[in-house]
Amino acid sequence: MxxxxxxxxxxxxxxxxxxxxxxxxxxxxxxxxxxxxxxxxxxxxxxxxxxxxxxxxxxxxRPDLKKGTFSQEEEDLIIHLHSLLGNKWSQIAAQLPGRTDNEVKNFWNSYIKKRLRERGIDPTTHQPLAAASSSRAAVFGDADLIPPTTTTTTPLQAPPPLADPTMLDWPVVSVDMDALQQHCGIPSASSSSTLTSMAADAAEHCNANVVGGLPWLELGANAGVDSSYAGALAEELRWSEYYFDGAFQAQQGGGALLQQAAGQQCVYSGNNKDDVAVHFDVHGLSNWC
DNA sequence: AATGAGGGCAACCGCGGAACT
DNA sequence: CAGTTCCGCGGTTGCCCTCAT
Known part of the structure; x- marks a missing residue:
């Protein structure tokens, strides 16, 4: 009833x-x-x-509401934030002055979803439609989200076909999750918390570098552990960035010095590596779940 | 001109959590 | 501490408009 x-x-x-x-x-x-x-x-x-x-x-x-259609910038921002936050419409709308959660939600359901599908992107996972339901689902099951107690190496999955082969050279971040937790004061990843919640916690607790209104975590340079965890994360970041339109790629330039993970040497091999900060995009984390 | 399909949007529903008693 | 009230959120529904037939 x-x-x-x-x-x-x-x-x-x-x-x-x-x-x-x-x-x-x-x-x-x-x-x-x-x-x-x-x-x-x-x-x-x-x-x-x-x-x-x-x-x-x-x-x-509400007098501060912005009427009219969404701009291209707003659309890009919504897609990016959705890849980071999922269906957290109120949080997404909070980044868009004058827009309501209902408006953003309707825009997503009626327009953006369709456009992403047309471009071969799964609007739920933000990953290519063909790959989203097969191998990656298996690779990134919940069990893989728990950092291993012993160091093992998981080979990176083959990336999707690239329109621009130079994108293969995009740097990939290596992340020491313990350092992340210590730095940000978030609970241990060995608990039942998922990376989604960790990312959300991190964004909330860290002294985030806010670039364009988005939280960019600042990590110490001692993030150099080669584990399958970092390797899988590295791959995920590469995927998520590749399939995003590119509107935010520029934000990875400048100080965003990233490094190849999964068994490779830390690029911060200089004398002052402790002073170097690594910036990475939190939204890569959310795509794991 | 009539009508049916499809899309967009406003509003409702129901749940979870915070605040209060 | 338990029960109640209120608020906010995400999902869903249904109305209205446009367009094709």
Whole structure:
């Protein structure tokens, strides 16, 4: 038996808002602010539930809302943030001034999803449609997300066909997950936490370098462990960057000195390696899950 | 002109978690 | 500490508009 909504219980109005209702709500909030949403409809003279008022205000009436179509930059940002955060629409919308989570969600479902599929990219995993469901799923099962207690080497998976062979030379990061956890103060990866949550924790706890409003982790240069964990991460980063449109690739330039993982030497072999910082894009982590 | 399909968007539903009692 | 209320979020639904037939 489906639970009836608060509007049903109280026999309140539902459905589309009339201009009169909009005006009442706008006037009330302009004068008094929304305060407690549950009391808004009564105070504003509306036969709606507080939830409905809140939704109407947030998604439609708020004065700081940006109307109109999404720009290319906004679209790129949404795709990038979705690859990082998944369906966390409120968090994605928070990076887009004047846009609501509902708006972003609708835009994603009605437009971006389709465009990604047309380009052969799985909108859920942000990976090539053919590969997304087969080998990579097996390679990146949950069991692989737990750092190994002994050092083993997992060969990098063959990358997808490249339109531009020079992309093969993209640097790949090597990450010492212990160092990451210590630096950021996030829980041990040997717990049940997934990389998604670790990435989220890292973004939250680290003194992130904010580039274009995005968290870029800053790690110590002692990130030089060759484990399958780092190797798999390295590959994942390469995949995710390759399949992203490229709008954010530039952000990896400059100080973003990355290194080949999986058994290779740390490139920070100079005298001051401890001073060197490695920047890597958190969104690569989220694609593991 | 009528109508059916498809898409876009606004709004609702139901759940989880925080705050309060 | 348990129960209740409220808020916010993500998923889903259904209305309305456009376009093709």
């Amino acid at each position: 489906a639970k009836q909504s608060c509007c049903h219980k109280k026999k309140l109005r539902r459905g589309l808002w009339s201009p009169e209702e909009d005006e009442k709500l706008m006037n009330h909030i302009a004068k008094y602010g929304h305060g407690c949403w549950s009391s808004v409809p009564k105070l504003a003279g509306l036969e709606r539930c507080g939830k409905s008022c809140r939704l109407r205000w947030i998604n439609y009436l």
